Amino acid sequence: MSKTNLLETARTFPKAWSSRVVGRAANANVKVLRMDDGAYPDESHDFDEALIVVEGCMRLDLQGTVTEVQAGEVFIVPAGVPHAVAPGSHGTLVIIDQ
Numbered sequence: 001m002s003k004t005n006l007l008e009t010a011r012t013f014p015k016a017w018s019s020r021v022v023g024r025a026a027n028a029n030v031k032v033l034r035m036d037d038g039a040y041p042d043e044s045h046d047f048d049e050a051l052i053v054v055e056g057c058m059r060l061d062l063q064g065t066v067t068e069v070q071a072g073e074v075f076i077v078p079a080g081v082p083h084a085v086a087p088g089s090h091g092t093l094v095i096i097d098q
Contacts, residue, residue: 006054010034010092019095031095040085047098049077056091060084 004022009032013020016036023030035058042061051058051069058069061084062077069075071091077083 035089039087042084044082050096051075052094054092058089059086061086
């Protein structure tokens with residue numbers, strides 16, 4: 001068993017949008033990353049992905065529709081759905097995926 005400070009871990013990253021697996025639970029990766037005001041390109045996966053904003057705001061672009069996900073909120077992106085992060089996103093994000 002271990003404890004990880006997600007905010008401190010994200011702050012140690014030399015650049016934004018670099019993620020690090022901080023653990024595994026229920027056969028899923030638990031990743032943390034630091035967002036900056038820049039965008040992140042469109043991607044899709046063959047698995048559902050949970051995006052949890054720990055601090056700040058993520059502007060999630062789902063096929064041209066931007067949804068703001070605030071600190072304390074989670075957005076589940078279904079498998080196969082293209083998604084990107086729009087400019088203006090900032091803070092700390094936790095991703096749970098495979």
